[in-house]
Amino acid sequence: MIVMKNISKIYSRGDKKVEALRSANLTVNQGEIFGIVGYSGAGKSTLLRCINMLERPTTGIVKIRDMEMTSLNDTQLQQARRKIGMIFQHFNLLSSSTVFMNVAAPLRLTNTPKKEIEKKVSELLNLVGLSEQASAYPSQLSGGQKQRVGIARSLANEPEILLCDEATSALDPETTDSILELLMAINRQLNLTIVLVTHEMNVIKKICDRVAVMEKGLIIEQGHVIDLFTRPQTPTAKKFISTIIDTQLPDKILEIVKNQSIPGLLARVGFVGDVGAAPLLANLSSQFHIQPNILYGNIIEVKNTICGSLIVNFIGQHDKILKVIRHLEKYGLQAEILLDVKQSEVITEKSFVERISV
Structure with a gap:
């Protein structure tokens, strides 16, 4: 579904060059939930944003199915991104628009007929459990409800892929669990491929099928989540695992x-x-x-x-x-x-x- 080959990303900051990604290789299968975990500055969000070309790699190739994203021009990218939804840590909702209008925004941009918009938005709000909040404004919602609006909006154009950038980091544990349950339900019902970035091993443990561990721009370990928890290979992976399982003998x-x-x-x-x-x-x-x-x-x-x-x-x-x-x-x-x-x-x-x- 998603193939990333030898991805590097270099930023120029004055006279200095910062290598955010170094020769990253990744494959995400159709319909799976794939996690990317690492500490702050590891490069995980940059890698995620290279999938939909919000960050263009300095070198390397990104393919989604048979489409080489790195070779598309701006117009082609705009079209391709309609099949890639994205949700963010801080929701990015339009504060002056209702829940209904926030979810409808992507459909309005593609000139979808009004009746279709009303039908689609109603279905999506029902899917995320917010039918009764359609006329509410973001300021009237809890953090979990705001993220549910963000998820509904990301699904408006019926994407094949959903990218989640620290989608639960701003939420309390109980709300996090409810959002993760929703993402798993969407994954099952829509056969949606989900790629999520997090620094929380509880998120990886609960919903991911496979995972990549990042450190200093490198993917240092990847594989099935169960293998990561039972046979971590690198010190960084072991540190993450220790936040869930205390493997040290007293x-x-x-x-x-x-x-x-x-x-x-x-x-x-x-x-x-x-x-x-x-x-x-x-x-x-x-x-x-x-x-x-x-x-x-x-x-x-x-x-x-x-x-x-x-x-x-x-x-x-x-x-x-x-x-x-x-x-x-x-x-x-x-x-x-x-x-x-x-x-x-x-x-x-x-x-x-x-x-x-x-």
């Missing part, structure tokens, strides 16, 4: 583990979906003569999928623990070795395997 418990006199390994065991980690662990004692001691755990829901991680102290011989880890992996669990308990040494699985293979 120091008090870690100190107790380090002081035990019997051999063992500390590991993080991750699971996704209906894989039951606890029953599998409970059966290890009789099967492998290993004692698994669950020290800490987190369970969350990522877009209707349950996932979580357990910090487990496997007490026993190292070669048997390695067999246990391979056994767990066969059942879809992911095990990451964190610490050699007896040596109080942080190790990797590679070094662990090399050690016991000698």
